[in-house]
Amino acid sequence: MPSTTISTDNIINIQKSRDENETVKYTEKLHHLINHSNISFPFSSFRHTIAQNFTIDTSRAKTNKHIVSICAAKLGLHEYPEGREDGGICDIYWHNNMQHDIRSIIKNPQCKINKFPGMSDLSKKISLTRAITSMRRLFPDEYVFYPSSWFIPAQLDAFIKHCNKCAKSGEHSTSFQNSNNWYIVKPDDGAQGTGIYLIQKPEEIRKPETCQLIQEYIADPYLLNDNLKFDLRIYAIIKSINPLSIYVAREGMARFCTEQYATPTSSNFDNLYAHLTNYSLNKENNAYIHSLSLIDQIKGSKRLLSTVFHQMEARGVKKQQLWHDIKIIIVKTVIAMLPEIILNYEHYFYDTIGPQCFQVIKIPLVRDTILLVLNLIDVVYPNQSLTNLTHSNSNCPRKTMDDMGEFGAKQRCHLTEV
Template identity: 50%
Template sequence: MGCKISTEFCAEHPVTSPNKVHPSELATTSPPIKTVEFINPDLLVDDKPIFQKVSVITKEPKEKEKVVTRRVSLQAEPKKNLPLPLTRSSSLSSIMENRPPSGISNSSYTRLQRPKNSALRRFTIDTSRAKSNQFVVSLCSKKIGIIEYPEGRPDKQPCDVYWHNVVLSDMNKIVTSPHSKVNKFPGMTELAKKISLTHAISSMQKLFPDEYAFYPKSWFLPAHLNDFHAYFRKAQAMGKTEMWFIVKPDEGAQGTGIYLISNPSQIRDTEQQQLVQEYVANPMLMGDKLKFDFRVYGVIKSINPLSIYVAREGMARFCTEKYEKPDSSNFKNLYAHLTNYSLNKSNESYVHSNTLQDQTKGSKRLLSTVFHQLESRGVKTKRLWHDIKLILVKTTLAMLPEIMLHYEHHFHDSPGPQCFQIMGFDVMIKDDGTPILLEVNAAPSLTADHIVPYPGRSLTEGGQRVRSIVDEVIKMPLVRDTLLLVLGLMDEEYQTTNSLKGETKSLDDFQAMKQRRKPHLSEIFPTRYGAHSGHLLFLDKAMYIYMQFVQLRNNVNITGAGLKQFVRKCNLADIIPIVQVDAKVAEISYYFTGDRKTSANGLPFHAFLMFLFFIAEKKFSLETDLLSKVQRLLSFCDMSLRHYGVRSARLRRAEVDSNVGSVEIYMLPSRMARSRSTRYGRKENGMDPNNNSNSFSHLPRISERFQL
């Protein structure tokens, strides 16, 4: 390999493993290496620069341009800083320890010089509010080369990234720079709760029933109690005798408060806010007959432009007792019906995994492991993975209008940072291979350890915290690639060696392995499934109208007065007279809150949609489906508002580069103009027909523009 290794070192460290080859024994066809000397200003002896020997390889590329690869020997004296960063392996051992993978000698560990733009730019991260996430985030930041401030920056300057464990109400006071990134969207905790998620998906089910059939039929109590009774009686009349439902408290987490029922009369408290769903009684099982589900991780990179990613690796969670269809004798055995880790870990049958080999039969397994097991049983896993990714896209698009609303509300008086978020999607597979969405977790656990009981004791008597190999393999690359993604370093990390194709002869085994690495995250919208699901990006049009009549500085609900103004300005008084608006607001408010006294607080967005659906049904009754009726109503409202001189500055904008086929969809393009005018101290005057700035200097060259 061209490096000099002392005979004493070889004698003291003989190569005994057949899998480990000493660099001096490797044959190479590389050009001869010439040793040269240069002055390294970073190495000083008695305050004087010294000469350092390096090996330089030169070869003639196809373009007849001299290419120089610097190879620095790692036999440098201790405590001498080598100026070039180590390349990193994607293997777990390289993530957890500062050493090359097994089978590769330290002497062949190559240092590659990064491009100047990132070599000179040191990114910073504030983890002062990361709490339980801090260990994994700190470790990943260190490996990437990000400067961490666990107590916040002492000089009060903004960091590039802020990592919080929960959504903070004072985020706009903590993250003040529009160029910073923060790992939470305002309001996301509420939006991902069971009832809020159900409202969002239910609105889409009314418009796109076939596209959103992946979510179980649901009822929100107490408001929908009569509807639930009516559904049960109708099903009985049709001959259904075996029906099971699962009851989930809205505020519940980690499986607490969940129970099964077979009759509405078994609901314990009909006045409590809770969700009732049809129970998936026919889950897919494998040879061990244990029920399982998947935790699939998605990343919303941003909404300006909209970009959604999925992690290639996820988690499979197994019950700890064999599954049988629920009946009066076993429906209380939650160890057989619920897959929640927090519940099953206390069962003596829970199987912890100490190695990757153990996890093939453990209670917590890698998603890829279970996919291989399913494939061996004849399941078409490629199709299954395709359907799961579509669920992630469709669910995120259903939540998107309210994500936009809360962002505008929280940062109403500032440009706002770039928000991103790691999401956990819990998916169960039916016995026919159909994936079903169970729920969404806005703050999935990012810890990489777990508690195991002491020998001979149960977990309730205490235990010790140990390393979790499954969590490490999943969460370390997830957090690392998320940081690389939002900082714009993903291409540099995974394509640096691809740009050295003309120099592959000078790369050692480690570099050859790195060339085969793939990103842990892959974009699924708009690039992969934009054409398939782009038409579902629909309710933002209603959101733009909604925000015209909401006082975003103070609230995210539309008041009765705002709704009356909407009816008046959109010329809808012939459909619903102004005097009847208050009664309709009270009716819809109860349907969404279950409380007849809260109508004074106004209607949330999906309640406003219910109001729109009511008007659309009456005004455009000749249309065949609700989607067509709502489309015509939104167009009618848009024309009416233009007559009053009202134009939304937030209309969605698509930027298309026809040369490379990439599309960037800006959900709040006025934010781009605001950030730009703030940054340069001036405001752009050029506006497009939708009152949006025509010029975005920081975007790639656009050859075609159109308004969606």
């Protein structure tokens, strides 16, 4: 599939534009970028071929190190866990976090690093919501997969106005099946489900002076036979941003609630075991099912993406169309992030040729009865550690990292194209 791109200036102008004619002009370019961006699966034929002389520095990988080392060995990469004592360069530098002194660590522009500068800021819920909301305001038909959102305290008045309008008209907040206008509130810097709760009215917001994200709640999610709410965890690699090139891992994960789902009401809205899929929350429930084998994970609280896709196919869902929809959402989400990624990179390496960056990202999706919805919890930084392993989530990061290795081997064949 051919690659294409919109120039840096045009991408930024798309979000800054308020002129209707300019928006129409850029809409065509946006469609062209979405339809022709290089987004595909890595090719297994590259495995164990070019990788034999491929080097990787994992001295700063920290919690990622175990899984990266396992996959490096499997792929035949030459690993330097303590860095190169001879002062030589490596092909890849794998860091847990972007180092402030990265310019002194990686001096060769042909080297690759697994982080884009500024991604830690974009991983915050409010920062990413701003980026996606900007695109949704300009291209509402293209970003219907993202629920209406408000970040407080800055947009508290706007949220109150929205709720008052819905109360007077008796209408639902948007096209989503949001029964009785339920909303989900998430702390901006929260993780693992901590501090998440459901509300119906602005006065129910806890600590409105703190940074929180409010989103309309998807109250009619797609369910399997067990009637448990679940989300899909799709893993992708942003190979390059100019041209925009993305690889999607063949395997992913699905996380399930531990109690059967029911549309939220005043009597059940606080039953988070039925509404939130977070592992850290649900593992505390006695109903949590650990997947110790392939048979277990068919009904487990964590399942391989391939297993869930098979279960969805049995209920009439077309997997090929599902993958197509997933890829389109990934492309549109990354496009919304591009201006910040580009500006941060240029700021970081303003007076020198920087390294070739790539980034592993995690896209959490919830499917309602109509379409896929981006469930913005932790899009940017996936957990690549090997803690709390079960059969499902021990295979998932390894398969994802294997795909990353194939991408790396292929990329080395075409350094001039990157």
